[in-house]
Amino acid sequence: MKYKIGVCCTFGAGSSMMLKMNLSNVFTKMGLEADIEVYDISGVSGVELDAIYTSAALAPQVASSVRQIPVIPVVNYFNLEELEQLTKEYLLKEGGE
Numbered sequence: 001m002k003y004k005i006g007v008c009c010t011f012g013a014g015s016s017m018m019l020k021m022n023l024s025n026v027f028t029k030m031g032l033e034a035d036i037e038v039y040d041i042s043g044v045s046g047v048e049l050d051a052i053y054t055s056a057a058l059a060p061q062v063a064s065s066v067r068q069i070p071v072i073p074v075v076n077y078f079n080l081e082e083l084e085q086l087t088k089e090y091l092l093k094e095g096g097e
Contacts, residue, residue, distance in 0.1 A: 005052075017038060048079065050069075053072045
């Protein structure tokens with residue numbers, strides 16, 4: 001399966017690009033295929049995605065603008081272990097709940 005992943009920040013510029021690169025590395029390491037696109041907070045609604053990764057601070061705002069899409073709150077964009085764990089928990093539904 002090839003996932004459609006959104007990375008969202010306030011303006012869709014610097015921080016989301018860093019998250020996209022790190023997430024791409026994590027997906028490759030996990031053997032997952034994904035198209036990862038960057039969105040600003042106003043442009044992510046209405047897009048069909050399997051999940052949206054965003055900062056923990058923005059997660060509630062992003063979640064309120066999308067329906068039925070898991071919003072994954074990331075604390076540290078540079079912590080690849082955190083990104084892998086969040087992917088397992090939210091996207092793959094392993095060990096969550």
